[in-house]
Amino acid sequence: MSEKILEYGMLPKEKFEFAHSGEKLTDQKFEDKPIGYFKDAWIRFRKSKASVVAACIIILIVIYAFLIPIVFSDKAGLMVVSYAKKAPRVVSLRRPGFMDGGSDRDFTEKGLIKVLAMGIGAEDYDGRGVSLEEGMASYYQPMVKVGEGRITTTAGKKETVIYSGRIDTYLEVGFIYRNIEQQEYNNIRAWEEETGLHILYPLVADNEWNVDATDANNWYKTKKSNPVTIDENGKAKTIAYEPGMMLEDNYMRDAEGNPVYYVYAGGGTMDTALYKVRILYYNYYRYLYGSEPDFLLGTDSQGYDLAFRMADGIKLSLLVAVCVSVINLVIGAVYGAIEGYYGGTTDIVMERVSDILSGVPFVVVATLFQLHLANRVGAVPSLLFAFVLTGWLGTASRVRTQFYRFKNQEYVMAARTLGARDRRIIWKHIFPNSLGTIITSCALVIPGVIGQESMLSYLGIVKLGTAETTSLGTLLADASSIWTNYPHLMIFPALFLALLMISFNLFGNGLRDAFNPALRGVEE
């Protein structure tokens, strides 16, 4: 060891040279860019994964709410009354139990035959008679699957056979009666010719075998709504559900025995005369809208596509929330700035005013505004007023605190000595310091507004359910009494509401942490 040092000590002199000979030594310029307040916040915001994910979800939801209805504008406003409250269904994706618009139900034998008969009847468009096998294989067979019958005893009386089955609720609409003009009749016939599909089906005879003349699905012979066959002697025999079941049609026929497809229903001239026809609704939908009924999230209680309806609701919620937070920001900033900057009597008086306002319960304000203004300016603007009336209080008090903190600092005094006016000191020198707090409170106002808005519309205090506008709360309120039968009506709006609230809260928390100077440099 010591030998080595000796060795180094004996290095020749010419091997040494001055490190910085000939160079001018100065401070080096910073290579990287300075990190400002907002950049620092952004860097710290990026580190919080949950907030970034939340921000992405928010962007996706915004795209969903604003772009999807524009892209699919031809379908967005569609309301199909016959297909109200239907479960999600996508033809290209459907499997039994998934996206098939299905619903699991129990059927009595009578009910089972009635559903099966829709599929059979759909094949029997010319009255030639169709067997159960053909009917079961039909594309229009509503029954997706049917289990073995089981015997149950009802209330100690007689034994009945119950079949559990799954039914396509879109095909379950089956046949309906419509009164159409001759022009449309011809159009439908032309469409049928072109596509090879059937819309118009023979009318049902109005006789003793037709129990309910308004129900177009009653096309086979029935007695007390039990399906029957009639033998040569005119005797009726009840048909049971079995593999070889054959229903006897009850079509209206002309003198030659050909089925009748339309009858005159009223109206004067050639153009306006209406004819009663019996149509298969599924194909009629195809004829009207050019595609099979595809509803990714099902339809709502009125027959709108739930996906578009929810997009409308979310759009409204977001617009209201953003408007409210911007207006509150402006009012709160100005109010808080004046309070905090001038202090003294101004502050005391203004604080009293905001004290009184903060004592008013929000529901009461919202209700009063709705009762007074909803008829005059509409439900949404009066809702906005209610939010604005008390919403800015939080921002104002935060800005006020910031002003108290900064108004006596040296740089403010310096500015004042240099002759800056009050307005300049407020907005140029002090206000930027409170920007971070304001932005944060703004981000947390949004989920609050969305929550309150959906609560008010759920309770019916604010009535938002028109053709153009709706709200998630209104959708939930519509679903509230019927959703045990149609769970999708509740599940999807509730899910989207929860998603919105969670992501906005996470996003807001992320912003708050990012803008909080106390957390700068703290690594967890």
Add this chain to the structure above:
Amino acid sequence: MRMAKYVIKRVILMFFTLFVITTICFMMVRLLPREMPQEKNLAAVIEARWEALGYNEPLLTQYWIYLKNIFTEGDFGTSWYITFRQPALEALTSRLLPTIIVNLYALFFGIPIGIALGVFAAIKKNKWQDSLISTAVMVCVSVPSYVYAFLLQYFLYFKLGWLPLQMYSLADAGGSYFTPKMFHSIIAPVLALTFGEIAGLCRYTRAELTETLTSDYMLLARTKGLTRGQATTRHALKNAMVPILPMIIGSFISIMGGSLIIEQIFSIPGVGRLYITSINLRDYDIFMMDSIFYTAIGLVGGIVVDLSYGFLDPRIRMGER
């Protein structure tokens, strides 16, 4: 002495605020067009009563009568549509009990669980237990309570059939709010309310306790030789409770207001439901009564919370500038 002065000042200010709000509310409500019932006889009776009660006088006279009735007879107006000619105050107080019961149960279950979870999360800070609890709390705080209410109804009533869909009426449950049958029907709304309670309290407790756990006196306590558990329960928890207790006290007062939405969903005959009904039926005297009640609760709650800080923590001096 300073304390008493501060309290008196706050109370006077509270009454002033209450008075201003009541006045504005009254004017707004009486300016609304009144709706008559369809039935002719009833309409005539109501018309006559209104005339006699001075509802057709000028607005300021009406307000004077209203205030006079409140102070001399404790008469806050009359219900016309919900229960015909029942005094508004009575209509309100008769609905207080169900609201308070449901919310008390919710607090009864929510407070211990919420604090326990919060303490647990704070002790296990940044471990998986903490992240699990924090995530659950985040979800529970964000999701509106009626979404839980739906989920509870869906699973506990519709799928499993354990609980009734809605709260039983007094007659169905045996004439009292304290029968086992009534309790059975209250479970679902209580649960729906408890989620939010637990989540809020848990989040707050965790935040406060993590702060105290890292403070200097905790280090001192450990150096003195206390075990971690001893130091936590004797020093950290006590200090963390200072801001938590006022919050709990505040929620005890605000339970009287009830939850509008939960009462609506589970048809609890409480104050919140009375409010909604009064709006739907345009029973404005009841609406007025409810508004005053809500305002008063909010104001009283605020004062009690502020004062309780001072009582609980001697370091905080009331009324100091």
